[in-house]
Amino acid sequence: MAQPSLWERLDTRLRSITPALVTVVMALVSVLPIGWQAPHPAVPAFTLMSVYYWTVYRPDLLPPVAVFVIGVFQDLLTGGLVGVTALLLLATHGVLLGQRKLFLGKPFWLAWIGFALVAAAAGAAQYLIVATLYWTLVPIGQAVMQALTTVLAFPLLAWFFIRTHRRVVARV
Amino acid sequence: MKNRPEAVFRLTAPLKLAVARAAFTLLVAASIGLIALSRTDVPVLERVRMAVIDIVAPLLEAAAQPATALQRFSTEVRDLLALRQENQRLRAELERLQQWQEAAMRLEAENSSLRSSLNVSTPPAQRFVTAAVMADSGGAFARQMLISAGSAQGIVRGAVAMVADGLVGRVSEVGERTARVLLLTDLNSRLPVTIEGSRQPMILAGDNGPLPRLTYLSPDATQRISPGDRVVTSPHGGAVPPGLVIGTVVENGSRGILVRPAADWSTVEYVRVLDYGLRGILPESPQLTPTRGRRGG
Numbered sequence: 001m002a003q004p005s006l007w008e009r010l011d012t013r014l015r016s017i018t019p020a021l022v023t024v025v026m027a028l029v030s031v032l033p034i035g036w037q038a039p040h041p042a043v044p045a046f047t048l049m050s051v052y053y054w055t056v057y058r059p060d061l062l063p064p065v066a067v068f069v070i071g072v073f074q075d076l077l078t079g080g081l082v083g084v085t086a087l088l089l090l091a092t093h094g095v096l097l098g099q100r101k102l103f104l105g106k107p108f109w110l111a112w113i114g115f116a117l118v119a120a121a122a123g124a125a126q127y128l129i130v131a132t133l134y135w136t137l138v139p140i141g142q143a144v145m146q147a148l149t150t151v152l153a154f155p156l157l158a159w160f161f162i163r164t165h166r167r168v169v170a171r172v
Numbered sequence: 173m174k175n176r177p178e179a180v181f182r183l184t185a186p187l188k189l190a191v192a193r194a195a196f197t198l199l200v201a202a203s204i205g206l207i208a209l210s211r212t213d214v215p216v217l218e219r220v221r222m223a224v225i226d227i228v229a230p231l232l233e234a235a236a237q238p239a240t241a242l243q244r245f246s247t248e249v250r251d252l253l254a255l256r257q258e259n260q261r262l263r264a265e266l267e268r269l270q271q272w273q274e275a276a277m278r279l280e281a282e283n284s285s286l287r288s289s290l291n292v293s294t295p296p297a298q299r300f301v302t303a304a305v306m307a308d309s310g311g312a313f314a315r316q317m318l319i320s321a322g323s324a325q326g327i328v329r330g331a332v333a334m335v336a337d338g339l340v341g342r343v344s345e346v347g348e349r350t351a352r353v354l355l356l357t358d359l360n361s362r363l364p365v366t367i368e369g370s371r372q373p374m375i376l377a378g379d380n381g382p383l384p385r386l387t388y389l390s391p392d393a394t395q396r397i398s399p400g401d402r403v404v405t406s407p408h409g410g411a412v413p414p415g416l417v418i419g420t421v422v423e424n425g426s427r428g429i430l431v432r433p434a435a436d437w438s439t440v441e442y443v444r445v446l447d448y449g450l451r452g453i454l455p456e457s458p459q460l461t462p463t464r465g466r467r468g469g
Contacts, residue, residue, distance in 0.1 A: 028232065031307035032239040033317065033441075043309075064192075068199040072206065076221045077228075078309030079316040079344075079352055083206030090200055130313045133211050134359055138313065139381035 015172045019054040020066040022164060026050045026157075027074040042145040044153040047074055048122055051089045052115050053161040055096040056103050058169060067093045084129055088122045108158070116151045123147035222347030225318060229350045232306045233320060240441060247439065300334075300444040301325050306350065308437075315341075315358035315380060319443055322347045330411065333443045338417035338434035339363075339405065340443055353443065356384050356418065356433050365418055366406035367397060373408040376418065376431060383422065386429040397424050403431050413446060 004012070026046035047070060054062040071086025078085075096118070103111045127143045210217055225232075251258065303321035321327050323346050331343045333353045341361060344354040354361050361378035365386070374389040386397070401421040407414035419433040 028228075028235055031232070031309055031318070033236055033305045033308045064196050064199050068203065071203070073224070075206075075210075076224045077307065077318075078314050079221075079354075080309065080314040081207050082210035082217060082221070083203040083208075084313075087200065087203035087207065090196070090203060094196055094200075126313065129207070130359075133207070136359070136379065138359065139379060142380060143313075 012172060015168055016061055018164060018168050019050070019058055019061045020070070022161070023047055023050040023054070023062070023066070023070050024073065027070055027077060030074065031077050042142070042149040044150040044157075045119065045122065045146065046157065047071070047085065047089060048092060048119060048150065049115070049154055049157045050161065051092055052096065052118055053158060053165075055093050056100045056111065056114075057165060059093075059097055059100065061169065061172070062093070064090060064093055081130070081133065084126060087129075088126055091125070092118055092122060108155075111158070112151075112154060115154050119147050119150045119154075123150070218345050222322075222345050222350065222352070225350050225352070226322070226347040229306060229318075229320065229347075232318065233304070236304075236306055243439065300446050301327060302442055302444050303327075303351070304442055305440055313359070313380060315355040315361070315378065316344070317341075317353050317355065317437070317440075317443075319351050319353055319445070320349065321445065322349045322351045324348050327351050327445050332405075332412050332416065332446045334416065334446065335435045335437065335440050335443055337436060338419065340433075340435045340437050340440070342412070343445060351445075353445075355437065356435075357382060363418070364406045364408050364411055365403050366408070367421075368402040368404050370396075371406075373406055376403065383430040383432055385427075386421070386431060394424070394429065397421055397429055399423060 026049070030043050030046045051062065051067055051070075067089045068086050071089040072082060074085045075082040099114075103114055123143055123146060127138065127140065131138050301321050303319035303325070306318045306320050308317040309315070317340075319333070327343055327346055329343055329346055333340045333343060339356065341353045341355040341358070342363070343351050344360075345352040355378070356363065356376065357378040357380060359378060359380045361376075361384065363376045365374055365376045366372055367374075370393075372389060372393045374393070375387050376384050377387050378384040386403070389397075399421050403418045403421065405412045405414055405416040405418060417434050419431045419435075421429055422432045423430040
């Protein structure tokens with residue numbers, strides 16, 4: 001077989017970093033000023049969805065280092081405590097690596113239920129971390145709203161991930 | 173010969189797994205370390221943060237454009253649907269405001285004649301920088317926005333950000349071309365305020381909820397506050413220009429004194445940042461500027 005040309009190698013490389021790129025875009029999307037700030041801010045945790053999807057279906061293309069860097073990047077953007085999102089995404093990634101076979105080849109609703117559990121756990125963990133570190137009771141309604149919108153928005157984003165997966169990533 | 177690669181594979185697989193595990197543990201430890209660093213507010217982290225944001229600013233600005241267009245479109249559709257009602261409301265408001273205009277003009281004349289007879293020195297007019305909102309963090313745990321002006325435009329830490337309706341927050345971090353505004357409602361926001369007309373100093377503290385609360389006031393002062401009272405910035409401490417509109421008290425009860433911010437920043441595209449950079453050139457002693465209790469009526 002002939003050596004792959006430069007163009008082909010570049011193409012493969014771009015395709016293989018697509019999951020990480022998509023996750024970076026998710027981090028940017030979550031800070032877009034389109035008014036989900038007020039009055040009841042509930043921006044879905046877009047990066048969590050992306051990390052969940054790619055960890056289950058293509059963990060080889062989303063290494064923990066990428067997860068960490070993207071988490072820190074998002075924290076720098078949103079201005080929250082740096083490291084919290086990184087820690088939550090890493091934990092999600094780590095836990096899912098062991099459980100991903102549960103979802104492979106199963107119907108979508110099962111992955112959705114799995115995601116709902118992950119989102120609830122991540123939301124609760126984040127709430128506890130922030131409340132403990134600032135030693136104050138943050139209104140819990142906001143956190144619950146955020147977790148809910150995250151779970152409800154998942155199918156929409158999953159549709160986007162699946163399309164990207166089939167069209168761009170499948171050949172890698 | 174044929175099973176040699178497999179043997180190598182068998183050997184390296186556990187090794188690879190061990191390395192991966194170690195790397196993962198290291199990353200988790202790094203995250204926890206970062207959280208600790210960030211909680212103690214090390215200046216290095218702030219500089220890194222603003223440097224990163226300066227770098228991605230063009231990207232954010234580009235991404236914000238279609239988002240803003242989308243938002244405008246949805247607002248327009250909503251406006252069209254509510255056209256009749258809106259028209260009626262505006263007519264009523266116009267009538268009310270015309271009365272106010274008359275009152276304001278009368279007061280202005282009276283004010284200027286009194287000023288000239290008393291020889292009052294007026295505070296210099298505020299300079300401001302207008303900046304576009306590039307990003308707002310809408311997570312449940314941070315209430316901040318990034319704006320497209322920084323130290324290059326003369327923005328300094330602690331400067332006040334406003335929209336037409338009132339105060340939005342204060343600049344907490346400044347990059348070269350970007351700055352971060354800590355909104356009134358953020359967990360870390362503490363602002364010296366007072367009730368309009370009184371000179372009672374108090375602090376408006378955010379908790380990430382939609383309604384920040386008034387703290388650090390005497391039980392006596394607490395009793396005198398009732399829903400509908402207007403909250404404005406206070407001259408105490410000289411941290412912010414006095415008399416800027418913040419919001420109105422909506423509740424004084426078991427949950428504390430809750431304030432609804434006057435500024436609606438859900439659809440904000442631009443904010444004005446009061447320019448403190450010029451303060452060094454135009455010295456202004458906050459002690460001498462009177463609180464203007466009548467302002468805005």
